[in-house]
Amino acid sequence: MSLAIADYGSLQAPLLTEFKGIPFLGASPFIKKDPLNFLSALVNRSDKVLKMQHVGQTVFLVNSPIGIEYVLEKANKKFRKGNFYNKVKPVFGKGLPVLEKEDWKRHRQLMQPSFRKQELERIAYLSVELANDLIAKWTSSSNKTVNVDADMAKLTLDVVAFALFGADIRKYADKVVQAIDDVLSIAELRIWAAPDLYWNWLSPYYWRFKSARKTLDSVIYEFVERRKNGETFGSDLLGTLIMAMEIHGEKKITDIELRDEITTLLVTGHESTANTLTWMFYELAQHPDIQEKVINELFENLGNRNPLPEDFDNLPFTKAVIQEVLRLYPAAWSLARANLEDVEIEGVFIPAGSNVMISPYLMQRHRQFYKNPEAFRPERFLNGEMDSVPKYAYFPFAGGPRGCIGEGFAWQEIFSVASVICRKVRFELAPGQKVTPIARVAIKPEHGMRMVITEHHRSN
Ligand code: HEM
Secondary structure (H helix, E strand, O other), X not given: OOEEEOOOOOOOOOOOEEEOOEOOOEOHXXXXXXXXXHHHHHXXXXXXXXXXXXXXXXXXXXXXXXXXHHHHHHOHHHEEEOHHHHHOHHHHOOOHHHOOHHHHHHHHHHHHHHHOHHHHHHHHHHHHHHHHHHHHHHHHOOOOEEEHHHHHHHHHHHHHHHHHHOOOOHHHHHHHHHHHHHHHHHHHHHHHOXXXXXXXXXXXXXXXXXXXXXXXXXXXXXXXXXXXXXOOOOOOHHHHHHHHHHHHHOOOOOHHHHHHHHHHXXXXXXXXHHHHHHXXXXXXXXXXXXXXXXXXXXXXXXXXOOOOXXXXXXXXXXXXXXXXXXXXXXXXOOEEEEEOOOEEEOOEEEOXXXXXXXXXHHHOOOOOOOOOOOOOOHHHHOOOHHHHOOHHHOOOOOOOOOOOOOHHHHHHHHHHHHHHHHHHEEEEEOOOOOOOEEEOOOEEEOOOOEEEEEEOOOOO
16 A cells, blocks of 8 residues: 655645555555455544545545534535445435435425424334334243344334334335345445446346345335325324325425435434444443443333333433444444535645545544544543544534434434343353454444343342
8 A cells, every 4th residue: 555645735735645545446445345444544644634546536535523524514515415425326316315405405304304302202112112022032032142233123124114104114124124235235335346347237236236126116115005095194204205295286206206215214214223233232242341330220210111212311321332332333434525616624625526535433433532442431421531522523423414314213212222122131242253343334243243142130
């Protein structure tokens, strides 16, 4: 690998490190192979803005809280979603994460009410009920080794489908989880591929993608039809979206937009929370003392009852554990933008049309802002350490107008599911289970996450 300080004249020379990588391909082969470790090594040697080549395109990785605040918040109008999002368009279509300008605004305004505080209660009750079903399945089986990642994927898919679309997706859960995994992993392969050999008629990946997309479409069209025929009811997001197609005879959204928004929410709303919960149970298993503290806090506050939405405020240690998991394993580990005009970030000139990359993963492990950044230490959220951490050195849900619409949903779901599960079982990593975080669209455990559960009972 070749690191060279570029000479860009007086404006930016001392600040800018440039990674040229391999001729024409630039950094992409390194990023494709192991993005988390490669980029971590690179930013550790570098400054606030790092320049990389990627198959003939220039990427500026912005790695400072001030720079990130500028991109996401202060100067957000100077940026659009980056070229990398073109590769995820076949997944999200005309869904919120890839829409721009007026279309984005219209969809965001339409969907925002379904994520209001009052709606979160429903999410809490649903999450508790479905987590209890899973616990009953786990504890009634004689096999105490469970596939935590697979079970969290199904559970969070059920929650999002019930909560937003009033749909019972359980009988399709396996094939929908697999289809989502396929579309996302192929989209991710394409982002860093150089050249993009995955997207043509001769590529088996292309056909796997198409088949997965067809599976998702058939399930989604089925629950849209059932709602339109009056077989299901609900004042949920599906109801809002269908109404928006029809009110005043003026189509606020089209059939395709409806399908794409449902796909978007099934995908974004389940992968992110499933992986957060999986990493949480992994970290608890690695730190039995912390696991014990969570269990004690839950028993002291809840006794033998289920958690209620309002309990969250009384469980500071459990909350700190979730915050620390979101710091070390932010589901959206990298964000991409393209600047519409020339900008200067941290003294570095970035010409219009460049790719700008931001990584919550890299920033949230930054040595300058975190003591012992690689260590799992929930107490940093309780002992005042985080008071000196700038806003955009901890931003798992991003920020500014394009910040996560599902932040409240995610918190409520993760908290409810984790509280139900930790009150009933303890986790240990299964013998022989290898654990390697791998960056797909979210950060996932490459070899799955088999864990051994032990039930625990306490009388209050
Ligand atoms: C741990 C859980 C989650 C994390 C860490 C997370 C993180 C993020 C981040 C960082 C973004 C900004 C992406 C960007 O700027 O490029 C985002 C956007 C988004 N998230 Fe989440 N998310 C989570 C859960 C959810 C859930 C549960 C839903 C829906 C049910 C959801 C729906 C969305 C949508 C639709 C967007 C696009 C918003 C827009 O562009 O206006 N997310 N999320």
